[in-house]
Amino acid sequence: MASVLVLGATGAIGFEVALEFLRNGYTVYGLTRSEDKAKELFKNEIIPVIGAVSDFDKWIPIAEKVKVVIEAVADFENLATAQSIADKLKVVKAKNTGLAIIFTSGALVYGSSDSVINETTPYNPMKNPLVEAKVQLENHYRQIGGIVIQPVFVFGKKGSASSIYFGLVAKNTDGNFQLYGEEGQWRSFVHLTDLANLYYLAASKHASVSGEVFIGVSYYHKTVEVVRAIAKEAKKEVKSITFVSPVENPLSQILSVSSASSHQKASTLLGWFPTQPSIIETPTRYYNSWVNNNSQ
Template sequence: MTSTSAKSVLILGATGSIGFDVALEFLRNGYTVYGLTRTEDNAKLLLKNEIIPVVGAVSDFEKWVPIAEKVNVVIEALADYSNLDTAQSVLNKFKEIKSTKNPQLVPIYTSGALVYGTSDKVVDENTPYNVSNNPFLTVRVGLENQYREIGGIVIQPSFVFGKKGSGSSLYYEGVVKNTDGNFEIFGEEGQWRAIVHITDLARLYYLAATKTDASRGQVFLGSAYYYKTADIVRSIAKESKKDVKAIKFIPPTPTNPMSYLLYVSNATSHQKSTNLLGWVPTQPSLIDAPTRYYNSWINNNSN
């Protein structure tokens, strides 16, 4: 194995919608970056960007645990909704590593702003969670608590926009595929959607990892703006030259577990991230620079 440097990070999910830009942020700041990825094609992408690939599934502990035993930071950016046990097994490995091999390891867990549930007020890290028996969110809350107990850090991104789009991609796809101007969105009338640019979010991970006196055992909301979901859809539709005849909000459906996440409506504050870490989002919002983000999304997602 290549020896690690004094400043090194391992990212689990390094070619994902969050992990890749986080990897680049650490790289820009002088870190040796290791990235776990599933395929050889993705490994080539990492190599092109000066990231050291580790090819394998997250369950292939023999592939990445030896690296985690030597780096400064490990970031869990897996976003695995298909197997609710995966994230727990990774955390158990972090606990083992910290207790036996690398007690100074800083583990960072990627949760999400939706754990606060629907609220008619702006939420922050002191707002009580409301997971409404959603299995995805319930598991996340339990993991957050365990990470904090071992001195880890929790980042709660809101819907990510910019480049490929991540969370915001759902709205771009819905607009581009729409043919009649009638849009259906999971949620209720007046729904709020908090958003953050991927570049700003990546910076938050870096600041949390390097300002550990302030960040260990803490939770940080990664959110820059919030808008009415209907306004986001209208902005994207205008860029794609689509008429909006009607926007209908619909309830979640049992056959679509993700619909229960999309149904949540909340607006979030990043004041804690600013106060403790000095994090200040710099990128214009999705609505303030619609052409830039629409063109980027189209070109990133074209076949």
């Protein structure tokens, strides 16, 4: 039976990816730091590997025998962590030559654009160490035949990155909304389950797409339309939506980016077609899910 190791298996993306491989008949190992989260993995038929990602002796022996390794670690405090994982996986790949490695980057490497972004668009990352590090890591993984997935803003269930907009609406009391960026801003989104399917398809066809980059995107909308759709569902009045310049913190810089992205490459090479409706199309579904997930 085919097997996969997911590094970051209890994160928003990692957990959905683990479930997608499970649904497709894989034995799934998931790295997690805590005993409590290990119980959640057990409940979902995922074999937990308990330890920090820096506990290489815990997960490298597994990486050396599985068919696929997914790097979905989100360590925003120690940039050296991601590089150390990459270095170790290079060594593992030399031993396990048939191994498919998928690295989770992000579409923020393209920065803002006035036209629709695809994988041939030149990178224009913001001056942000988190984003700049992704570019270097992408090069590393591509050199060893890894596959790079670049998710845009993720939505569904707890909301992941899109939770910023649900939270913004939920906390608003006066109907006046401020967003970082400029008028006419675009935001690209991908549903968690669609994104997880992209990882699975990439792993399934890794022999023909090694070293490739795929943007994980389902839709793009004007940001104001997203806020209005969520506000309508939350029964919040929208008096005004204004845009302001980002302040000196990484999150505001990320939220100021304007981009509309295409999934044409993933559709052509992998046969990937997003199936989940957009936030604007079914706001009730996503708002109710977000509220209940975040009230626990």
